[in-house]
Amino acid sequence: MFRQKIIYVFLGIVVLSLSLTDKNVEATSNPNFQFHSEVALLIDQKSGEILYDQLAEQRMYPASITKIITGIIAIEQGNLEDIVKVSKEATEVIGTRVYLLEDExxxxxxxxQGLLINSGNDAGTAIAEHMDGSEEAFAKRMNDFVQEEIGVENTNFTNPHGLFDEDHYTTALDMARITQYAMKNETFQEIVSTKDMEWIGEGWExxxxxxxRLLWDYEGTTGVKNGFVSQSGYTxxxxxxxxDQEFIAVTLKSANARTAYQDTIQLLNYGFEHFETGKVPENKQFFSDDGEEYIVQEDVYFTQMLDEQIEYELTPANKLAIVGDNDRTIKKVAxxxxxxEPILTKAELEEKEAEQGLFTRFWDWVSQLFSK
Incomplete structure (x- = not known):
């Protein structure tokens, strides 16, 4: 079997392997964390690979982390320069607000900005009404978006802000995938990483x-959102x-904000201390034993273990297998x-030129015949 070897030395422990083209996931052991949160998840933001998983596919109530999807939809599908006239209904939404006034x-x-920085529920309702006329209609847009554009399947939203509803739920894994998608947008990144901004409104300056709080308290934090309702706990x-190493951590149903932050720091420390992301660059060439040439169509990111020797293998199905120690398949890529064009001998080249010349003379003769 053809094998091209490239060796890297990385920090790491065993990771869950997630393929771009295959759905098989290799389960591995987790470290013995002492978590206060009921659910916890850590993924590599670039590769998407799961590095720690505690009940990550369990259905949970998200609270205000819902606003991540509301924000990215408004940014990508709305016009940020639009002027929104605030309804009475928006001003009456309970919970955290930016104190919008009716007809403002x-x-x-x-x-x-008010939605993602200050967690304004009234801002969420105003966005929903502006884009779709009602929270219910906007919730349908939210569900269609996460299913069709992001590909998550275990989430259902009924409102734009995360106030409790029995049918408003998600999973840690789905929220990580939603966040991974949203953080690719520069405008979204800029807003969720903003520590403070002046707010001058008709009802509140x-x-x-x-x-x-980790934007102040944890080095490298770039966002994104916290939440709380009594049924969800702290999210x-x-x-x-x-x-250049990026992680997304999700903790759900903590008893208080302090333990949610502690659990998150524990996850992020684990990521930064043990993992690093590798990349197969776009258009990198690979050759089979019989000389056939293949390329990677886009940048491929993967997460490696400590001191792991990485080998690139061409499979019988002509996919690229990224293989680690003990023949552990990290990822398979189309x-x-x-x-x-085949290389011709001199005689074959002369014969081809003669055939082409004969063909050209024939069509010249046909053209002259029909032009008379």
Whole structure:
């Protein structure tokens, strides 16, 4: 079997392997964390690989981390320069607010900032009504978006802000995938990483301070959202980056904010201390034993173990297998075959040129015949 070897030395422990083209996941042992949160998850933001999983597919109530999807939909499918006229219904939403007034006119961008930085429930309702006329209609957009654009299947939203509803639920894994998607958007990144901003509204003038405290307290934090309702407990989604290494941590149903942050820090420390992401660059070439050429069609990210020797193998199905120690398949990737013109001998080349010349003379004769 063809094998091209490239050896890296990395920090790491065994990871769950997730294929771009295959759905088989290799389960591995987890460290013995002492968590206060009922649910916990850590993924590599670039590769998407799961590094720690505690009940990550259990159905849970998200509370205000719901606003991650509301924000990214408004950014991608709305016009941030739109002027939104605030309804009476929006001003009456309970919970955390930015104190919008009835008939106040606010840009959609400012509402998204109030939603994600200050967790304004009234801003969420105003966004939903502006885009779809009602919270119910916007919830349908939310569900269609996460299923069709992101590909999550265990989530159902009934409102844009996360106030409790029996039918408003998600999983830690789905929220990690939603966040992974949202953090690719530069405008979303900028807003959720904003520590403070001046808010000048008709009913409230103040400085908004981001509710995600790790932006101040944990090096490399880049966002994204916290939440609380009594039925969900404290929920927290966090992204952090150091030296081009990026992680997303999700903790759900903590008893208080302090333990949610402690659990998140524990997860992120685990990621930064033990893992690093590798990359197979776009258009990298691979050759089979019989000389056929293949390329990777896009950048491929994968997560490795400590001191792991990485080998690239071409499978019988002509996929690229990224293989670690003990023949552990980390990821399989579809390849594109490059068609190469065969190299002709001098005699074959002369014969081909003669055939082409004969063909050209024939069509010249036909053209002259029909032109008379």
């Amino acid at each position: 006119e606010v840009t959609l961008e400012k509402l998204v 103040t400085t908004l301070y981001n509710h995600h 927290l989604v966090t992204s952090a980056e150091r030296d 390849l594109e075959q490059i068609e190469v």
